[in-house]
Amino acid sequence: MTRGALLSVALLGCNVVARPWNHLAPADAATAAEDLPDAAPSLAQASCLPSAVIGCGLTPVPGATFAMGDSTVLMSAPAQPDIAVGDFALDTYEVSVARFRRFVRAGSPWPAGSVVRYPGGASVSIEQRTPESLGPAAPSLATDRTYCNWTSTAADREARPMNCVSWDLAQAFCAWDGGRLPTEAEWELAAAGVERRRFAWGNESPTGRACGTVITCRVEDPLLLNGRSPLGIWQLTGNVGELTADACVYFSDPQCWGGARQDPLCQARSGTVVVRGGNSGSASWNVARLCHAPTSLHQHVGFRCARSLPR
Numbered sequence: 280m281t282r283g284a285l286l287s288v289a290l291l292g293c294n295v296v297a298r299p300w301n302h303l304a305p306a307d308a309a310t311a312a313e314d315l316p317d318a319a320p321s322l323a324q325a326s327c328l329p330s331a332v333i334g335c336g337l338t339p340v341p342g343a344t345f346a347m348g349d350s351t352v353l354m355s356a357p358a359q360p361d362i363a364v365g366d367f368a369l370d371t372y373e374v375s376v377a378r379f380r381r382f383v384r385a386g387s388p389w390p391a392g393s394v395v396r397y398p399g400g401a402s403v404s405i406e407q408r409t410p411e412s413l414g415p416a417a418p419s420l421a422t423d424r425t426y427c428n429w430t431s432t433a434a435d436r437e438a439r440p441m442n443c444v445s446w447d448l449a450q451a452f453c454a455w456d457g458g459r460l461p462t463e464a465e466w467e468l469a470a471a472g473v474e475r476r477r478f479a480w481g482n483e484s485p486t487g488r489a490c491g492t493v494i495t496c497r498v499e500d501p502l503l504l505n506g507r508s509p510l511g512i513w514q515l516t517g518n519v520g521e522l523t524a525d526a527c528v529y530f531s532d533p534q535c536w537g538g539a540r541q542d543p544l545c546q547a548r549s550g551t552v553v554v555r556g557g558n559s560g561s562a563s564w565n566v567a568r569l570c571h572a573p574t575s576l577h578q579h580v581g582f583r584c585a586r587s588l589p590r
Contacts, residue, residue, distance in 0.1 A: 325456045326378035333438040334375030334498045342366040345473045349566040361539035370583035372498040377437040390454035398542040405447040426578035438497040440519045440581035446573035449582040458586035463523040466555045470515040471565035479508040479515035489517025519581035520557035527551040527570035
């Protein structure tokens with residue numbers, strides 16, 4: 280099947296992108312672990328098998344060439360013209376505690392060779408960590424119930440985003456799930472589109488559309504239905520900031536940026552990674568970029584996964 284045909288089938292399976300694969304109706308935390316419709320077998324999420332939990336779903340994002348960044352925003356300047364990204368699918372929701380729990384129950388498996396593959400032949404190495412350093416995957420270390428959502432046994436936050444997680448562990452989850460962390464170019468295309476929306480849904484005020492609480496919201500909060508992107512992706516603006524695959528450098532840094540690029544992935548040794556999105560207390564604007572230590576376990580940082588679609 281050709282790339283275009285596959286994407287067309289995927290979009291039809293999403294009811295013209297209004298409903299993602301294995302879309303779930305809003306449900307409260309008490310129903311998070313109940314059996315729900317299975318994921319599409321062609322692009323199944325391991326965390327959603329044999330039956331889905333809260334937060335399952337994939338949304339196809341058509342590839343495009345677009346201008347990335349904004350010359351009026353310090354970390355996003357200068358704007359990067361002619362950034363090309365291929366077709367990919369993005370998690371419809373931020374990774375929920377319920378999905379992450381299945382990864383932990385599977386033994387928190389690491390990808391073969393501790394390497395995650397990216398479009399264009401790029402690969403990213405991740406650090407193999409001992410159980411004591413897994414942070415939220417080690418129940419004994421999940422002590423901050425005020426802001427970190429993980430608990431050693433399923434509780435009342437299964438529908439909330441998995442926060443307080445390191446970059447390496449997020450990459451390992453995504454690899455196990457069948458994907459990878461998105462590049463920041465993929466993330467910005469999904470959030471801002473080629474039309475350069477200020478927020479995921481458009482340019483209107485975040486009031487009533489984005490979660491801005493310090494304790495996070497459910498990944499499928501029905502009160503935030505109007506905060507979805509035009510493709511139907513939830514909370515790209517609001518809730519937690521989201522880890523990306525890229526090292527954090529200025530767009531003026533020639534190691535990674537400058538000129539036309541296909542599927543860019545910055546692997547400079549900057550010591551930090553890029554976080555995108557976030558709640559109203561951090562960076563809601565779609566071009567805003569935050570530098571984040573990869574080992575940091577922060578209450579305002581979570582993630583979602585991406586996966587390339589066949590070309």
